Amino acid sequence: MYSRAYKAGVTIPPLLWVTVFLLLPYAILFCYSFWSVSSAQVIVHNWNLQNYFQLVRNPIYLEVLLRSMRIAASVTVFALLLGYPLAYYLSFHAAKRKDLLYQLVIIPLWASYLVRGYAWKTILGSDGVLNGFLQYLHITQRPVEFFLYSPFAVIITLTHIYTPFTLLPIYASLEHIPRNLVEASHDLGSSPWSTFRRVILPLSLPGVLAGATFAFVLTLGDFLAPLLVGGPGGIMISNVVVSLFGAAYNWPLGAAISFCMMLLVVSLLLITERLEKRLAVS
Amino acid sequence: MTQAAPITAGSGTAASAAAPILSIRQVIKRFGQRPVLRGISLDVASGEFLTILGESGSGKTTLLRLIAGFEELDSGEIWMGAERLDRISAHRRQVNTVFQSYAIFPHLSVFENVAYGLRAKNAAKAEIPERVTRALAMVKMGEFAQAAPAKLSGGQQQRVALARALVNRPRVLLLDEPLSALDANLRRQMQVELKSLQREVGITFIFVTHDQEEAMALSDRVALLRAGLLEQVAPPREIYGEPETAYAAQFIGQTNLLRAEVRDGIASAGSIVWRTSDPSGKATYSLRPECIRLLSEFPEPPFAKADVSNARFRGRVRNQAFGGAMDLVEIDCGGANPIRARIANPGILTGEREFEFAADDAVRVRGGEPQ
Numbered sequence: 001m002y003s004r005a006y007k008a009g010v011t012i013p014p015l016l017w018v019t020v021f022l023l024l025p026y027a028i029l030f031c032y033s034f035w036s037v038s039s040a041q042v043i044v045h046n047w048n049l050q051n052y053f054q055l056v057r058n059p060i061y062l063e064v065l066l067r068s069m070r071i072a073a074s075v076t077v078f079a080l081l082l083g084y085p086l087a088y089y090l091s092f093h094a095a096k097r098k099d100l101l102y103q104l105v106i107i108p109l110w111a112s113y114l115v116r117g118y119a120w121k122t123i124l125g126s127d128g129v130l131n132g133f134l135q136y137l138h139i140t141q142r143p144v145e146f147f148l149y150s151p152f153a154v155i156i157t158l159t160h161i162y163t164p165f166t167l168l169p170i171y172a173s174l175e176h177i178p179r180n181l182v183e184a185s186h187d188l189g190s191s192p193w194s195t196f197r198r199v200i201l202p203l204s205l206p207g208v209l210a211g212a213t214f215a216f217v218l219t220l221g222d223f224l225a226p227l228l229v230g231g232p233g234g235i236m237i238s239n240v241v242v243s244l245f246g247a248a249y250n251w252p253l254g255a256a257i258s259f260c261m262m263l264l265v266v267s268l269l270l271i272t273e274r275l276e277k278r279l280a281v282s
Numbered sequence: 283m284t285q286a287a288p289i290t291a292g293s294g295t296a297a298s299a300a301a302p303i304l305s306i307r308q309v310i311k312r313f314g315q316r317p318v319l320r321g322i323s324l325d326v327a328s329g330e331f332l333t334i335l336g337e338s339g340s341g342k343t344t345l346l347r348l349i350a351g352f353e354e355l356d357s358g359e360i361w362m363g364a365e366r367l368d369r370i371s372a373h374r375r376q377v378n379t380v381f382q383s384y385a386i387f388p389h390l391s392v393f394e395n396v397a398y399g400l401r402a403k404n405a406a407k408a409e410i411p412e413r414v415t416r417a418l419a420m421v422k423m424g425e426f427a428q429a430a431p432a433k434l435s436g437g438q439q440q441r442v443a444l445a446r447a448l449v450n451r452p453r454v455l456l457l458d459e460p461l462s463a464l465d466a467n468l469r470r471q472m473q474v475e476l477k478s479l480q481r482e483v484g485i486t487f488i489f490v491t492h493d494q495e496e497a498m499a500l501s502d503r504v505a506l507l508r509a510g511l512l513e514q515v516a517p518p519r520e521i522y523g524e525p526e527t528a529y530a531a532q533f534i535g536q537t538n539l540l541r542a543e544v545r546d547g548i549a550s551a552g553s554i555v556w557r558t559s560d561p562s563g564k565a566t567y568s569l570r571p572e573c574i575r576l577l578s579e580f581p582e583p584p585f586a587k588a589d590v591s592n593a594r595f596r597g598r599v600r601n602q603a604f605g606g607a608m609d610l611v612e613i614d615c616g617g618a619n620p621i622r623a624r625i626a627n628p629g630i631l632t633g634e635r636e637f638e639f640a641a642d643d644a645v646r647v648r649g650g651e652p653q
Contacts, residue, residue: 183352184385186372188399188450195373198398202389 026262032255043251051256061240061257068236071154072219076166078159079215080208083167087207088200091174102171105164113161117228120157124148124229149231157225162218166211173207174200205279213272217265237261301363303328303486304349304454309358311344318344320510322358326454326488331480333489333497335533336507342490343382345507346456349488350379362453373402378447379456383463384439386431392418392442393427399450417449418442420479437468444476448483457489461496473499494534498522506530522570528650531568538621539650540567549644552617556593556641566650571610573643574623577636594638597621599631613637 034047055061086105094101108116123129126143134140147153177200185195223238230236237257244254302325311319318341326332336342347353349360351372360368367375378399387395396414405413418424421441431439440460447455461469461476477500480487491497497504498518506513506521506529514521514530525531528539540551544565549558551567577594597613600620609628612620613635623637 178383178385180381180383180385181387183350183372184379184381184387185398185402186352187350187377187379188446189373189402190398191373191402194402199387199389 029255030259032252033259035252037250037252041249051253052260054253055256055260061237064235064240065237067151068220068238071151071158071234071236072216074155075158075162075219076212076215078155079163079166080212082159082163083211084170084208087167087171087174090171105167109164113224114228116161117157117225120153120160121148121229124153124156148229149234151230151234153229153231154225154234154236157229158219158222161225162215165214165218169210169214170204170207173204173210177203202279206276209272209276209279213269217268220265221261301328302326303330303362304367304488305359305361306345306349307359307361309345309348309360310356311341311348311353312356318510319348319355322507322510322512324505324512324515326486328486329484331477331487331489331500331502333491333501333504334507335491335494335497335504337492337533339509340507341510342492342507343458346379346458346488346490349454350377350456351375376453377456378450378452379458380440380443380447380460382458382460384436384443384460386434386439386442386446388431390431391427392423392429392431392434395431395442396446396449398446403450413449414445417445420448420482421445421475436463437472440464440472444479448479448485452485454486454488457487459491460489462491462493469496476500498534504534506533508533524645525568525647527648528566528568531645531647531650536571536622536624538569538571538619539647540569540644541565541650542567553597553615554593554595554621556639556644557591558641558644558646560646566647567644568647568650569621569639569644571622571624572608574621574625574637574639576611576623576625576628576631577638591641592638593641593644594636595621596634596636598634602628602631 032043033051034049035043035045036048036050038044086101090098090101090105121128124147125131126145126148128148130147131140131143134144135142181199181203182195185199186192190198220236221238223236223242226234226236226239230239238261241254241257241261244250244257248254304326306322306324306326309319309322310317322341322345334342334345344353348355348368351367351370355368358368359366362376367377387398390398393414396417397410400410400413415424415427418427421444423438423441423445426434426438426442431442434442440463443460457476461472464472473496476487489497489500501518503515503517504521505515508529513533514526516524518534521530522535525534525537531537532539540549540554542549542551542565544558544560544562546562547557547559549556549560549565549567595615597615597620599611600614601610601612603610605624608624608626611623611625611628611631613623614620621637
């Protein structure tokens with residue numbers, strides 16, 4: 001079909017790009033994870049597994065990792081709870097407003113992540129919009145401190161940021177459901193709710209899974225939101241990596257954590273891909 | 283008010299003919315500004331096989347979807363017995379639909395597809411397996427009960443769709459061009475099976491198609507729909523033999539439309555002249571090709587104008603298509619359109635020949651003015 005030159009032309013550049021800027025850095029990172037830092041703050045190439053042992057021995061890392069996963073799970077749940085109904089409405093009931101509403105979902109994605117992060121900072125802060133409002137209504141007497149600089153703030157911010165990523169695959173899978181299946185279900189005596197439960201939901205599960213994976217994986221690797229609104233209690237695993245590569249100057253340990261995280265995420269992606277294939281019916 | 287629909291056809295018994303199972307009254311449906319159904323009134327007898335026949339865009343599928351409850355009507359009423367059908371939602375109606383594209387649930391096995399309606403209506407758990415098995419056996423799909431729908435051919439999915447609808451014992455079964463996706467052979471076979479299945483279960487079938495041959499082969503009655511209005515509702519033989527309009531005559535079977543001038547009991551269309559009891563004036567007649575006979579080479583007595591009951595005419599044979607038992611012959615009689623005749627074993631015809639038809643076979647129809 002296609003000439004060799006054409007095939008080479010389209011495959012080699014991306015392969016080269018991936019190799020040089022992705023695989024090679026990963027390999028270097030992998031090597032770093034077996035090295036260590038000397039007392040003179042110099043990275044020495046004595047190959048050992050100390051960094052990995054330390055991850056297991058020191059409860060701090062495990063604790064932060066578990067917290068990160070808890071936050072990621074919460075964000076996933078909230079993103080699904082917000083995203084699914086909206087996607088459902090868009091796909092089945094929005095009619096003429098569909099395009100407009102769809103754009104309204106998309107537009108926030110154009111705004112910078114930082115802008116959205118800072119927006120939440122001004123909303124949740126002690127003299128922020130939310131506290132001002134609550135005090136104005138005399139529901140609270142003084143600013144509520146835990147709105148900002150807490151896991152709670154991280155969850156709210158990331159839910160806001162990642163809900164569109166969850167909504168879009170769900171919306172796509174809902175759009176792919178042939179409408180005559182819904183009609184057939186009604187025709188066979190199923191009420192709208194039972195039709196949702198027995199036809200629409202099962203057929204949209206691949207989209208739900210894809211959306212959940214987006215929210216979970218993106219949140220798990222996030223470090224900006226904890227930095228902006230998380231405070232000391234909202235630190236996530238990526239913040240630990242950042243500080244290890246930065247101020248703490250312990251690249252080998254940071255590399256070990258990164259590598260473990262990568263393993264975790266890749267295996268998660270493989271599992272969900274498997275599940276998605278099994279759920280998807282032609 | 284409803285039109286008085288005499289049930290003269292087929293399998294409907296005298297008792298069921300008295301009270302229609304489904305009564306469509308003055309139904310109007312628009313999509314936006316576009317009228318799709320412009321006042322449809324139709325009674326369907328219990329146990330009847332009624333076909334709604336029409337071209338694409340005639341509104342036939344919309345009419346079916348109104349009965350199923352997938353669309354809301356703009357005005358009019360649909361009654362099932364003493365129940366106002368158009369006021370209740372689709373999932374509460376005792377009708378089931380076989381969809382054009384089958385609409386088999388892809389995530390459920392064949393068995394679960396058929397069991398779907400029973401589970402939805404909370405049928406007794408114990409009787410579900412038996413009823414599903416019987417329904418699948420009825421459409422010869424028993425061995426596929428555990429199969430995934432994606433593995434089935436179109437014809438098999440069609441059977442599953444049929445079983446899935448029939449297992450609920452609907453009072454009326456709606457079929458939306460169910461055979462249109464099948465190839466010609468399978469289609470003929472399914473027509474036969476569908477007809478015998480309908481006799482077996484005794485359920486009223488309302489069948490939508492654009493294929494007039496299919497309509498004639500299957501139906502007790504045909505409702506011919508044209509641009510949102512019923513053109514004629516009658517048994518197939520009647521609609522073929524006595525079409526009321528030029529459109530009906532042309533849509534169902536082949537025909538010759540003769541635009542004639544009637545004067546004093548004599549109709550003349552160009553060189554063709556026959557006797558009629560119709561009043562004087564302009565009129566259009568439908569003459570089926572098989573009603574025309576070829577006269578022997580040298581007719582006796584010599585060509586006579588205005589014969590008593592038979593009309594004779596002369597024409598040049600323009601085209602002859604061999605068709606096995608009957609040849610289709612195009613005869614040029616000097617008019618704008620050639621006359622088409624279906625003649626049994628004529629041999630090869632050439633030159634000018636003489637033809638004949640019974641005056642009664644020219645059926646006066648409404649419409650048909652040249653456009």
